[in-house]
Amino acid sequence: MEHVTIFATSEEAAGYDRFDHGDAQFVFEQLTSVGPNKLVEGSVWAFVDWVLDDLSGLEMCRRLRADPRTRDAHITMVLDEDDPEDRRRAIKAGADDYVIGPLDRKAMLDRVLALYATHQRPSLPQVLDLGELQINVAGEQARWKGQQITLRPNEFRVLRFLAENPNRVLSRQELVDALGKAGDPGYLRTVDVWIKRLRFGLRSAGAGHLLRTVHSKGYVLDLP
Numbered sequence: 001m002e003h004v005t006i007f008a009t010s011e012e013a014a015g016y017d018r019f020d021h022g023d024a025q026f027v028f029e030q031l032t033s034v035g036p037n038k039l040v041e042g043s044v045w046a047f048v049d050w051v052l053d054d055l056s057g058l059e060m061c062r063r064l065r066a067d068p069r070t071r072d073a074h075i076t077m078v079l080d081e082d083d084p085e086d087r088r089r090a091i092k093a094g095a096d097d098y099v100i101g102p103l104d105r106k107a108m109l110d111r112v113l114a115l116y117a118t119h120q121r122p123s124l125p126q127v128l129d130l131g132e133l134q135i136n137v138a139g140e141q142a143r144w145k146g147q148q149i150t151l152r153p154n155e156f157r158v159l160r161f162l163a164e165n166p167n168r169v170l171s172r173q174e175l176v177d178a179l180g181k182a183g184d185p186g187y188l189r190t191v192d193v194w195i196k197r198l199r200f201g202l203r204s205a206g207a208g209h210l211l212r213t214v215h216s217k218g219y220v221l222d223l224p
Helices: 011-015 057-066 084-093 105-116 153-164 172-178 186-204
Strands: 002-008 019-021 024-030 043-049 074-079 097-100 127-130 133-136 141-144 147-149 211-214 218-221
Touching: 002 011, 002 105, 011 024, 024 105, 043 057, 043 105, 057 074, 057 084, 074 084, 074 105, 084 097, 127 153, 133 153, 141 153, 147 186, 153 172, 153 186, 153 218, 172 186, 172 218, 186 211
Parallel strands: 002 024, 002 043, 043 074, 074 097
Antiparallel strands: 019 024, 127 133, 133 141, 141 147, 211 218
16 A cells, blocks of 8 residues: 655644545654654645744745755645735745645645546655765665664664764653554653664674764764
């Protein structure tokens, strides 16, 4: 089944139920100022509110276009009112189109489905090239200075999310949410196992210094 992620800057969107349509599954996620809080898989659509708490909708559009995970997403700017100047600025900032808000789950789905069948869905970046660290997303393999880092699937996904958010402290809960494991409190303890195995894999490949623990806060992947 094809996975389609619908990101929205409204807090309500994170609670919307998924929608299955044919061989595609549409899942709603909240979009924050730091970008996607989960591993991005499949096609990406984004609904960005004109006014946000900590930055403008225009700046959010620019950030999405600069992020390899979302640069090819279909972005809809949700305007407060139908103002010609706001429409112009939205398109200039990188939005594909615009709509007058507010939008609910049905309105978002209707808009996505109207374009989904004809929308050219580019593939996500297949390789994350981070200098001496390379992550082959499609092949689920990671290398440090050309040497393969031996990892199990969950440890690979943890490394991938850390690498997509370098130099940022991520809590255990954020890692659980990123891997789509939310809802089971047992997974918070499992994070420690994932991190231990990831550390062993990195150390074996000569990259043991990359992963750092920040006491009582979480973990960070230190990259130049």
